[in-house]
Amino acid sequence: MNENAQNAVSKYSKRNLLSGLLFGIGFAAFIDEVVFHxxxxxxxxxxxSTTEIGLISDGLFHAFSWFATIGGLFLFADLRRRNGLWLQKWWGGVFLGTGFFQLYDGTIQHKLMRVHQIRYVENIFIYDVIWNLIAILLLLIGFMLIVRARKGEVGFK
Incomplete structure (x- = not known):
């Protein structure tokens, strides 16, 4: 790899990851809010609290999801404009961000802070297991993509 390509890798690698992370967090939050809320x-x-406060909190959560998603897409567009988009690294970041959000939601918000549960039923255990296993799977896919991008040929698209 020549020196210019190496400089591009170091310059844009973290930005590709950050863009993917923001997009993944925003996307997961958006899906969570639309589907489950x-x-x-x-x-x-x-x-x-009351249903009214719950709806207000959903609105703020929805706004957060859009800010994260749009922020990630602005970075994505900037990477494309600069010819620094590294799709495999970006997709790794998307899966990491999605998995991170899901695991944070399932462990910190559901169990530690108890701001809400996935579903209010007698036996929540199966919901928690499935929720967190999906999060771990998404994280593993993200790590695998990033490791493969690091080991493989650098291919800015």
Whole structure:
């Protein structure tokens, strides 16, 4: 790899990862909010108060998801414009961000802070197991993509 390519790798590698992470976190939050809060109505972002407060918290959560997603896409567009987009690294970041959000939600928000649960049923255990196993799978895919990008040929697209 020539010196210019090496400089591009070091210059844009972290930015590709950050763009993917932001997009992945925002995307996961968006899907969580739309599917579990709005469509299935299993919970609100904050369930320790009235329904009205729960809806307000959902709105703020939805805004956060859009800010993260759009921020990630702005970085993505900048990487493309600079010819520094490294798709495999970016997708690794997307999976890491999605998995991180899911695991954070399932462990910190659901169990530690108890701001809400996945679903309010008698036996929540199976929901927790599936939620967190999906998070771990997403994280593993993300790590695998990033390791493969690091080991493989650098290919900015």
């Amino acid at each position: 709005q469509i299935l109505r299993w919970h609100h972002f904050y369930d320790k």
